[in-house]
Amino acid sequence: MNAPTPLDQVFAALSSPTRRAILDRLRAGEATVADLAAPFALTQPTISAHLRVLEEAGLVTRGRAANTRPVRLAPGALQDAHRWLTGHAAFWDGALGRLEDHAQTLQAEKNDMETRETEADRTAVIRRRMAVPARNLFAAHAEGRHIMRWFGPPGYPVTQCDYDFRVGGRWRMVMTGPDGIEGPPFGGEFLEIVPDRRIVYTDAFEDGRGGAMNLAHARSPMVFTVTFDPQGEHTLVTLSVLFASVAMKDEFLGIGMLDGLTATAGQWEGVARGLVA
Numbered sequence: 001m002n003a004p005t006p007l008d009q010v011f012a013a014l015s016s017p018t019r020r021a022i023l024d025r026l027r028a029g030e031a032t033v034a035d036l037a038a039p040f041a042l043t044q045p046t047i048s049a050h051l052r053v054l055e056e057a058g059l060v061t062r063g064r065a066a067n068t069r070p071v072r073l074a075p076g077a078l079q080d081a082h083r084w085l086t087g088h089a090a091f092w093d094g095a096l097g098r099l100e101d102h103a104q105t106l107q108a109e110k111n112d113m114e115t116r117e118t119e120a121d122r123t124a125v126i127r128r129r130m131a132v133p134a135r136n137l138f139a140a141h142a143e144g145r146h147i148m149r150w151f152g153p154p155g156y157p158v159t160q161c162d163y164d165f166r167v168g169g170r171w172r173m174v175m176t177g178p179d180g181i182e183g184p185p186f187g188g189e190f191l192e193i194v195p196d197r198r199i200v201y202t203d204a205f206e207d208g209r210g211g212a213m214n215l216a217h218a219r220s221p222m223v224f225t226v227t228f229d230p231q232g233e234h235t236l237v238t239l240s241v242l243f244a245s246v247a248m249k250d251e252f253l254g255i256g257m258l259d260g261l262t263a264t265a266g267q268w269e270g271v272a273r274g275l276v277a
Helices: 006-014 017-026 033-037 044-056 075-116 134-142 246-254 257-273
Strands: 060-062 071-073 123-130 158-163 170-175 186-194 198-205 222-231 234-242
Touching: 006 017, 006 044, 006 075, 017 033, 017 044, 017 060, 017 071, 033 044, 044 060, 123 246, 123 257, 134 222, 134 234, 134 257, 234 257, 246 257
Parallel strands: none
Antiparallel strands: 060 071, 123 234, 158 170, 170 186, 186 198, 198 222, 222 234
């Protein structure tokens, strides 16, 4: 085993909070062992043992006065440690600077890509003519007790629902699968509500990946816009989903999102029909 270098001894000496406190005290001037022991619940022999470590590391010197042997700082060893740390700090500052520059470049590229992708590119739309008045479809969407009956696709009912249906209100749901295992929580905020005509809200997975689905593009929220176009006692419902990027849209549609929304719309129509007075 190699013998410790002077720099090793310096860092080993500095690893003790007590020894660092002794060095802090000595910045005010030289002191005796008794002076240094006073702030600590330690005996003078214990303080002396700490001083030997500091002295061997070249961080302090001991005077030769027979009765007191005052202790004073010896800055040379700390200067060596400072030079070593400064060299590494310069390296890491440069590396972190390059990392920050790269991250900014990637963000700029992402922003540029999203700017070039139009909303139409990033939007998925489904339409369904429902044999229910708009007021009843809106009512079935406006209360948690109703929405729990239809929001999840077949086999995945909503088993937890917090639903503050107002502009600025938050909503949160959990669905449970056929195996009895809860899925990842998801939810968002209501952005716009026009009774019987329009509902706009955000939707995102809380964990940013969709649980076991481990989606790559699930960190950004989607924006859902539901519009109701009354046609007598029927209603044309248009549901549009705006994704953060085309890549996100492709990923979500690839796992069958539109099929799930279409099936959910059928359940929604059934619940709304039951609300007809």
